[in-house]
Amino acid sequence: MALLQIAEPGLSAAPHQHRLAVGIDLGTTNSLVATVRSGHAACLPDKQGRMTLPSVVRYGSDGEIDVGQDALKAQKIDPANTISSVKRLIGRTLADIKANEETRYLPYRFGEDERIIQLHTRAGVKTPIDVSADILHALKNRAEASLGGELTGAVITVPAYFDDAQRQATKDAARLAGLNVLRLLNEPTAAAIAYGLDNRAEGTFVVYDLGGGTFDVSILSLSQGLFEVKATNGNSALGGDDFDQRLFCWLLEQNKLSQLNEQDSALLLSLARAAKEALTHDNSATIQATLSDHRHINTRITRATFQQLTQHLVAKTLAPVKQAMRDAGVAKTDITGVIMVGGATRMPHVQQAVATFFGQTPLNNLNPDEVVALGAAIQANVLAGNKNDDEWLLLDVTPLSLGLETYGGLVEKVIPRNTTIPTARAQDFTTFKDGQSAMMIHVVQGERELVSDCRSLARFTLRGIPPMMAGAARIRVTFQVDADGLLSVSACEQTTGVQAHIEVKPSYGLDDAAITQMLKDSFSNAETDVQARARAEAVVEAQSIMGAVQSALALDADLLDASEQQSIQAALIQTQSQVNEGDVQSLRDAIQALSHATDHFAAMRMNRNIQRALQGKKVNEI
Numbered sequence: 001m002a003l004l005q006i007a008e009p010g011l012s013a014a015p016h017q018h019r020l021a022v023g024i025d026l027g028t029t030n031s032l033v034a035t036v037r038s039g040h041a042a043c044l045p046d047k048q049g050r051m052t053l054p055s056v057v058r059y060g061s062d063g064e065i066d067v068g069q070d071a072l073k074a075q076k077i078d079p080a081n082t083i084s085s086v087k088r089l090i091g092r093t094l095a096d097i098k099a100n101e102e103t104r105y106l107p108y109r110f111g112e113d114e115r116i117i118q119l120h121t122r123a124g125v126k127t128p129i130d131v132s133a134d135i136l137h138a139l140k141n142r143a144e145a146s147l148g149g150e151l152t153g154a155v156i157t158v159p160a161y162f163d164d165a166q167r168q169a170t171k172d173a174a175r176l177a178g179l180n181v182l183r184l185l186n187e188p189t190a191a192a193i194a195y196g197l198d199n200r201a202e203g204t205f206v207v208y209d210l211g212g213g214t215f216d217v218s219i220l221s222l223s224q225g226l227f228e229v230k231a232t233n234g235n236s237a238l239g240g241d242d243f244d245q246r247l248f249c250w251l252l253e254q255n256k257l258s259q260l261n262e263q264d265s266a267l268l269l270s271l272a273r274a275a276k277e278a279l280t281h282d283n284s285a286t287i288q289a290t291l292s293d294h295r296h297i298n299t300r301i302t303r304a305t306f307q308q309l310t311q312h313l314v315a316k317t318l319a320p321v322k323q324a325m326r327d328a329g330v331a332k333t334d335i336t337g338v339i340m341v342g343g344a345t346r347m348p349h350v351q352q353a354v355a356t357f358f359g360q361t362p363l364n365n366l367n368p369d370e371v372v373a374l375g376a377a378i379q380a381n382v383l384a385g386n387k388n389d390d391e392w393l394l395l396d397v398t399p400l401s402l403g404l405e406t407y408g409g410l411v412e413k414v415i416p417r418n419t420t421i422p423t424a425r426a427q428d429f430t431t432f433k434d435g436q437s438a439m440m441i442h443v444v445q446g447e448r449e450l451v452s453d454c455r456s457l458a459r460f461t462l463r464g465i466p467p468m469m470a471g472a473a474r475i476r477v478t479f480q481v482d483a484d485g486l487l488s489v490s491a492c493e494q495t496t497g498v499q500a501h502i503e504v505k506p507s508y509g510l511d512d513a514a515i516t517q518m519l520k521d522s523f524s525n526a527e528t529d530v531q532a533r534a535r536a537e538a539v540v541e542a543q544s545i546m547g548a549v550q551s552a553l554a555l556d557a558d559l560l561d562a563s564e565q566q567s568i569q570a571a572l573i574q575t576q577s578q579v580n581e582g583d584v585q586s587l588r589d590a591i592q593a594l595s596h597a598t599d600h601f602a603a604m605r606m607n608r609n610i611q612r613a614l615q616g617k618k619v620n621e622i
C-alpha cells in the first residue's frame with residue numbers, strides 16, 4: 001500500500017517522454033486548468049486568452065451545450081436551463097439542498113428522486129454529475145487543444161470538507177468527461193503546494209479562500225512533507241458576489257432607481273462587478289450604462305467609498321478564521337504563513353484586514369484565483385511520472401479503509417478511509433473458543449463488510465496465548481500507517497504481554513481504477529452487505545451457544561431426564577440446520593428456541609456448581 005508513492009506503477013516516464021497531465025480547479029464560480037511545462041506551472045487560457053472559465057452550463061434549444069462566459073450571459077434570460085454553482089449540489093440529495101439556505105430557492109426544476117438530484121432541462125434530466133462533467137469536458141478540450149495531445153490524467157481539487165459522497169461524485173463527473181483522475185486533492189493542500197511548501201516547509205499555515213460565493217478557511221499543518229488539515233471553517237453564503245451586490249445597491253441609491261427589470265439589473269450587476277475588479281488596481285472607477293428606458297447612468301466611485309461600503313463583509317470573514325484556529329488549537333503566534341486564495345482576495349482591503357489580523361503580510365505573489373489549479377498541476381505532473389522516480393510528494397489521507405477479519409468472515413474497520421497519515425489506531429479483540437492459544441490476524445483493505453469482497457493485504461498469527469475461557473483474553477491489535485504510507489500491524493495479548501508484529505509492504509499500490517471500482521461496489525452493494533453481515537453475526541452467535549451447550553452436556557448431562565435431553569438435542573439439530581442454510585430470521589428463531597430449551601438445564605448446573613464450591617467449607621469461610 002505505497003499510498004504516498006507518487007509514481008504509479010507503470011507510469012514512470014521514459015527519458016524525454018513527457019506525459020500530458022493537468023490540474024483542475026473545479027470551482028463554484030470559476031474553474032481553471034493548469035499544467036507544468038519546462039518545470040513551470042501555468043494556467044491554460046482559452047482562445048480569447050481568458051484563464052478562468054465560469055462554472056456555468058447552459059443547455060440550449062438546438063441541443064448545444066454552452067459552458068463558461070456565454071452560458072453566464074444567458075443565465076438571466078434562461079435560468080431553468082442554465083446551471084450555475086453546481087458544486088453546491090454535487091454529491092447531495094434533494095433533502096440536503098432543501099435544508100440549505102443557499103440552495104433552497106434555486107430556479108431549477110428538480111426531479112422527485114430522493115437519492116440523486118435531478119435537474120429537468122430542455123436537454124432532458126441532468127444530474128449535478130452531468131453538469132460538472134460538462135465543465136470538466138470543456139477544460140479537457142481546452143487543455144488538449146493547447147497542449148496538442150491526449151491527456152494522461154488529471155488531478156482535480158475538492159474542498160477539504162467534502163465528504164465521501166461529494167468526492168465520489170466529483171470523480172464520477174471526471175470519468176464521464178473522459179478524464180483519468182490521478183487523484184483528488186484538497187484545495188488548501190493544492191494552494192500550499194503551489195507556494196512550494198511541499199517538501200521543505202514546516203509549520204502551521206492558514207489558507208484563506210474567498211471565492212465568488214463561498215468563504216473557506218483551513219488550518220494546515222506541514223511537517224516533513226506531510227500535510228494535515230487541522231480544521232476547516234467558513235461561510236457558504238459569503239464571497240465576491242456579495243461585494244457586487246453591495247455596490248449594485250449603492251448604485252441604485254445614487255441614481256434613485258427602483259423596480260428595475262431583469263435585463264437592467266443584470267446589466268448593472270455585471271457593471272458593478274467590473275467596477276469592483278477595477279478598483280483593485282485603480283483609485284476610482286466609472287459605471288456607465290443606458291437602461292431600457294433610455295436613462296443614462298454615469299456614476300463615479302472611489303476605492304475609499306467602495307471599501308467603506310463593503311468593510312463589514314471583510315470583517316465577517318474573521319469569525320470563521322477565529323473558530324478554525326480555536327478548533328485546531330493554534331494561536332496567531334503559531335502561524336508560519338497565511339496563503340491567500342480566491343479571486344476576491346485580490347481586493348486590497350481584504351489583504352489589509354488579513355495582514356492586520358495575523359500581524360504578518362500574507363503570501364500573495366501568485367494569482368489568487370490560479371493557485372489551486374497550479375498546485376494541482378504540480379501534483380499531476382509528479383503523479384504522471386514526469387519527475388524523477390526518487391522524488392516524492394506526500395499525500396494526506398488513506399484512500400481506502402484498513403481493517404481486520406473477524407469471526408464469520410466479517411471486516412472490522414480499524415482505520416477508516418480518508419484518515420490523515422501518519423496515524424495509529426488500536427482495537428481490542430478476544431478469543432472465540434475456550435483454551436484458544438493462537439489467533440490468526442488477517443489484514444484487509446476496502447470498504448465492503450465481508451472479507452471476501454475486500455483486498456487481502458497480509459496474514460499473521462499471534463501465538464502463545466495462555467489457555468483462557470473464550471472471551472477472557474484481551475488482544476489489542478494496533479494499526480500504524482507511517483509517513484511513507486507503509487502499514488504495520490501488531491497484536492499484543494494484554495494480560496500476558498505476548499506479542500506479534502508484521503510489516504505490510506505490498507510491492508503494488510491499488511491504482512485509482514481499482515479504488516474507484518471497490519468504492520462503487522461498496523455503495524451499490526451496501527444493502528446485500530448489511531444482510532450478509534446480519535447473517536454472519538447470527539451464525540457466530542449460534543456456533544458459540546451450540547459449543548457452550550455441548551460442553552455443558554459433556555459435563556452435566558446426568559442432571560437431565562430423557563425427555564429434556566431429547567428436546568435439547570432436537571434444538572441443537574434445528575440450530576445447526578439453520579446455520580447451514582436458513583435465513584437470518586429462522587436462524588435467530590432457532591437460537592432463541594435453543595436457549596429456551598436449555599433454561600432449566602442451566603439453572604440446575606448453576607445449583608450444582610454452587611454446591612461443589614461450598615463443599616467442605618465452613619460457614620464463616622464463605
Ligand code: ADP
Binds near residue numbers: 027239278
Ligand atoms: P470560486 O473559487 O468560487 O470558483 P474564484 O476564486 O474564481 O471563485 O473567485 C471569484 C470572485 O473573485 C468573483 O467574485 C470575482 O469578481 C472576484 N475577482 C476576480 N478578480 C478580481 C479582482 N481583480 N478584484 C476583486 N475581485 C476579483
Ligand code: MG
Binds near residue numbers: 025027028211342372
Ligand atoms: Mg476556488
